[in-house]
Amino acid sequence: xxxxxxxxxxxxxxxxxxxxxxxxxxxxxxxxxxxxxxxxxxxxxxxxxxxxxxxxxxxxxxxxxxxxxxxxxxxxxxxxxxxxxxxxxxxxxxxxxxxxxxxxxxxxxxxxxxxxxxxxxxxxxxxxxxxxxxxxxxxxxxxxxxxxxxxxxxxxxxxxxxxxxxxxxxxxxxxxxxxxxxxxxxxxxxxxxxxxxxxxxxxxxxxxxxxxxxxxxxxxxxxxxxxxxxxxxxxxxxxxxxxxxxxxxxxxxxxxxxx
Amino acid sequence: xxxxxxxxxxxxxxxxxxxxxxxxxxxxxxxxxxxxxxxxxxxxxxxxxxxxxxxxxxxxxxxxxxxxxxxxxxxxxxxxxxxxxxxxxxxxxxxxxxxxxxxxxxxxxxxxxxxxxxxxxxxxxxxxxxxxxxxxxxxxxxxxxxxxxxxxxxxxxxxxxxxxxxxxxxxxxxxxxxxxxxxxxxxxxxxxxxxxxxxxxxxxxxxxxxxxxxxxxxxxxxxxxxxxxxxxxxxxxxxxxxxxxxxxxxxxxxxxxxxxxxxxxxxxxxxxxxxxxxxxxxxxxxxxxxxxxxxxxxxxxxxxxxxxxxxxxxxxxxxxxxxxxxxxxxxxxxxxxxxxxxxxxxxxxxxxxxxx
Ligand SMILES: Nc1ncnc2c1ncn2[C@@H]1O[C@H](COP(=O)(O)OP(=O)(O)OP(=O)(O)O)[C@@H](O)[C@H]1O
Ligand SMILES: [Mg+2]
Numbered sequence: 001x002x003x004x005x006x007x008x009x010x011x012x013x014x015x016x017x018x019x020x021x022x023x024x025x026x027x028x029x030x031x032x033x034x035x036x037x038x039x040x041x042x043x044x045x046x047x048x049x050x051x052x053x054x055x056x057x058x059x060x061x062x063x064x065x066x067x068x069x070x071x072x073x074x075x076x077x078x079x080x081x082x083x084x085x086x087x088x089x090x091x092x093x094x095x096x097x098x099x100x101x102x103x104x105x106x107x108x109x110x111x112x113x114x115x116x117x118x119x120x121x122x123x124x125x126x127x128x129x130x131x132x133x134x135x136x137x138x139x140x141x142x143x144x145x146x147x148x149x150x151x152x153x154x155x156x157x158x159x160x161x162x163x164x165x166x167x168x169x170x171x172x173x174x175x176x177x178x179x180x181x182x183x184x185x186x187x188x189x190x191x192x193x194x195x196x197x198x199x200x201x202x203x204x205x206x207x208x209x210x211x212x213x214x215x216x217x218x219x220x221x222x223x224x225x226x227x228x229x230x231x232x233x234x235x236x237x238x239x240x241x242x243x244x245x246x247x248x249x250x251x252x253x254x255x256x257x258x259x
Numbered sequence: 260x261x262x263x264x265x266x267x268x269x270x271x272x273x274x275x276x277x278x279x280x281x282x283x284x285x286x287x288x289x290x291x292x293x294x295x296x297x298x299x300x301x302x303x304x305x306x307x308x309x310x311x312x313x314x315x316x317x318x319x320x321x322x323x324x325x326x327x328x329x330x331x332x333x334x335x336x337x338x339x340x341x342x343x344x345x346x347x348x349x350x351x352x353x354x355x356x357x358x359x360x361x362x363x364x365x366x367x368x369x370x371x372x373x374x375x376x377x378x379x380x381x382x383x384x385x386x387x388x389x390x391x392x393x394x395x396x397x398x399x400x401x402x403x404x405x406x407x408x409x410x411x412x413x414x415x416x417x418x419x420x421x422x423x424x425x426x427x428x429x430x431x432x433x434x435x436x437x438x439x440x441x442x443x444x445x446x447x448x449x450x451x452x453x454x455x456x457x458x459x460x461x462x463x464x465x466x467x468x469x470x471x472x473x474x475x476x477x478x479x480x481x482x483x484x485x486x487x488x489x490x491x492x493x494x495x496x497x498x499x500x501x502x503x504x505x506x507x508x509x510x511x512x513x514x515x516x517x518x519x520x521x522x523x524x525x526x527x528x529x530x531x532x533x534x535x536x537x538x539x540x541x542x543x544x545x546x547x548x549x550x551x552x553x554x555x556x557x558x559x560x561x562x563x564x565x566x567x568x569x570x571x572x573x574x575x576x577x578x579x580x581x582x583x584x585x586x587x588x589x590x591x592x593x594x595x596x597x598x599x600x601x602x603x604x605x606x607x608x609x610x611x612x613x614x615x
Contacts, residue, residue: 050473051473052469052473071472071477072469072472072473073478076473076474077475081474082473084469084470088467088469088470089467089470090462090463090465090466090467090470091466091467092466092530093459093462093466100459101459101474101476102474104459104460104463104474108456109455109457110456110457111484113455114451114452114454114455114458115451116448117451118447126451129456130455169474173474173475
């Protein structure tokens, strides 16, 4: 059985069918990419999966459990994390605090144990939990090479770095599925190269299943196990990279956009 | 360096020796203050510290969680009336009545937090404003709360009178120590809370509620929690205020008071506990003492009073108080959005690099 499955998913805004009867399956520990011209409904699919929108019809199945109707925080607790196309970080907090928020669902400290932390010092439950999770987050800091900006405020970081912080925050959640919405947008060639390696590592080392939205075709073709192409909310084709690349409708959709 | 130690330092209350030194020095200063301060100022100080407690709590809601409240005078009133009512009607000792009243305020905070899940910005402002007004009017029409006549606070007994153990605080100075100790506990708790999981969730909601949710923060729980905690602080402050003043009526907790509370937090610096402390101190001082001093200044005082009589209403210098408050607000928003805390950071930077 595949890990993750979307069945006949549809949503419309006003008269516009943003996602129209889309189905696909994602194998455990694979990289599954979604491509399509601007406004074709890619981000909307992610918003449906992460519970920000509720579909008009269709099912979203994680290991057989239907996630439709769950609020975003519940879906996060099921192990689905994501990044946003337009970066949604906690701007006035440090990189470390952003990453620590990613540990939210793995921590228990509440109002009482948090407020009284000083009283019990290093031995307090809050402090112990904090230390344990900081150790975890520190591994992500090392992995994404964020050591230098660890204590900086996110608002002061360059665009490419912010994208990485967002990726780090999603990783901190220890997801089983990671949704990346155009992670390489706005990055220079060197940064893109690093990102490519990191995404591959996330799949291979951390054993995380990845759903990826990207416009960079080189990256997509090199990294994906399978690709879904959509246009105007509808599925055009789904398959291996080389098959999707040569599909006439995909070529047309992309040429149509550029021409 | 030992790795574990390093992580603990991130959340330690007092990060460095310098901070430890100055915190200790300041606390010693505060605890010895009554020795060299005239009694009138102790009364003023008591009001200031009460407002500090409230402002720190309000800042958790407004500065850290990004929600607005124009109804905090309502929670303040619940604290004051609740504490006194529980003591006089149910003979509950002060040490239990105060936290109990604060929990009642917190419960109302939770209730007010529910509409906050759907409302934002101006709509939330109106809803909370309505809450503050409603509390004021409901209390004013109930005779058991003294109606429009108001209530007198009973003697402040820290003991348990029924068990024959009494410890009545009579002077402003003894009350000062009580309030100061409670304030220190409340402030330290707030700092801890903001440094750990719950505080981070609040900040996350403020900066991007959508990302907070997607990372597993339950908005219903945390938004209502922020209201409840903030109301709890207001309740404690209100309960103490009842005894500092000795007498209060519904109009004590009017809408203007809610606005003044908000001004304290904004002027002090949103999202900074130190800022809330500074803002509450400055604004309370302006309101209670500066005007009195100005009016007693030869020539200037008389001149301003005559100007006020001629051009404004008869209440006298308070007109200038409101104008000054307004100007400070506008100035802060234009020149230093981080408020007094922002100014403080600049001064610190200046001195650290001085004389270059
Ligand atoms: N909340 C919304 N309300 C109304 N229309 C929406 C909403 N969200 C998305 N849409 C519309 O749905 C369509 C698909 O948008 P979507 O953001 O999913 O596209 P996309 O494939 O991610 O495009 P891009 O490559 O530009 O990011 C667009 O026409 C968009 O205007
Ligand atoms: Mg998009």
